[in-house]
Amino acid sequence: MGKQILLKNIDVPGLADFQVYRKLGGYTAVEKALKTLSPDQITEEVKKSGLKGRGGAGFPTGMKWSFIDKQSEKAKYLVCNYDESEPGTFKDRHIGKLNPHQLIEGMILGSYALGANTAYIYIRGELFYVLKILEKAIQEAYKNGFLGENILGTGYSLDLYCHPGAGAYICGEETALLESLEGKRGNPRIKPPFPAIVGLYGSPTVVNNVETIAALPWIVKNGYEAYAAIGIGNSKGTKLISACGHINKPGIYEIELGLPVEEFIYSDEYCGGIRNGNKLKAVVAGGSSVPILPASLILKTAAGEPRLMSYESLAEGGFQTGTMLGSGGFIVMDHTTCIVKNLLTFARFYRHESCGQCSPCREGTSWMEKILTRIENGQGTMKDIDLLVDIAKHVEGNTICPLGDAAAWPVASAIRHFREEFEEHVKLQKCPF
Ligand SMILES: Cc1cc2nc3c(=O)[nH]c(=O)nc-3n(C[C@H](O)[C@H](O)[C@H](O)COP(=O)(O)O)c2cc1C
Ligand code: SF4
Structure with missing residues (x-):
């Protein structure tokens, strides 16, 4: 088995309990950081570790942190993206459910590095059971002096809040998430400015994925060289x-x-x-x-x-x-899978989840679903296949947020690699599967 960092202790009974986590060395990274390292030293450790954001785009984490204007008089925020709604992705819920203190410890480390005294975990509404576990763990961390005023007597203070979403995939896009956290409809913002400059309540903000943040305690405890060696x-x-x-x-x-x-x-x-x-x-x-x-x-x-x-x-x-x-x-x-049907399922999802702000995404996702439905039901034409390629081309890169690309890429790639299967649907006037 390869090196285990995130799931190392995941099978230990009662791991979600503060005392169990602490006995296994939990919160020692916070002790080390707050007592012996400056915020900039932590950012430097994370930069050198080579950690990339695990939310999807793979942006280098330390670099993202360094875009925060530390001199700004405004409050700084760290926001954990716990929306996890991407079809096929179900990893983050595992961490919060079984090892919530690992995430909380990571939130303290990240917040300290950024100079944030308030941090949020924005969690997908359907993960209500995880929210309850996290809230209990946060209370334990407060009770044991790892959250709140003057943590471990170091003068550093942090308040951490959980905020449930209402179940929209688009609220996983970081600027839509911030809008939602501010109490508004989760519509993505036009970028730039990026959240590091104008984020939550107009203040410098970093949004990081659960898995990214959960890796921080190990990196701080073991040093960047150990992480970069993997x-x-x-x-x-x-x-x-x-x-x-x-x-x-x-x-x-x-x-x-x-x-x-x-x-x-x-x-x-x-x-x-x-x-x-x-x-x-x-x-x-x-x-x-x-x-x-x-x-x-x-x-x-x-x-x-x-x-x-x-x-x-x-x-x-x-x-x-x-x-x-x-x-x-x-x-x-x-080999029993119908690629057209599979793609139709994805297309239906993106049409449903499009926030509707920009026409290429709003109209394009709807057209792609309609045409794929036609082809899957044996009513498509050869022209429909090229039309799909054309629509995907016009959606990609022409939208406010990457949901448009996310809807277009699966269509373009499925036709690129499985065109004969689309043609067979048209020739047979039915699904061959
Ligand atoms: C439509 C859409 C949905 C997204 N959903 C999530 C999500 O559920 N969780 C997540 O961490 N990132 C999601 N992202 C990516 C975020 O916008 C952002 O890049 C990420 O939270 C940054 O964290 P990282 O740097 O740690 O990866 C989504 C992006 C888009 C366009
Ligand atoms: S690409 Fe789609 S989801 Fe993103 S802002 Fe435009 S309409 Fe909304």
């Missing part, structure tokens, strides 16, 4: 992968970045191979928003190199032959 290339550390679909062992796995995709799918340690010994057909490697790849391109790059679970290797070949690590939602499809 992984491959510019993909440092470990990554949670939520694996689902036609595999023998769906679940949440912590992998060292750089693990071969083939090993991840077929070894008993991870997915345990394809159900019923079926043939692998395709994989959506990073949540529903990333390009789908056929078996031939997910196991090996176009150049014939083994494909690895890393930011660089999955992206190898650009969108022509590659994809993205994204949020780590790994959806596996066997």
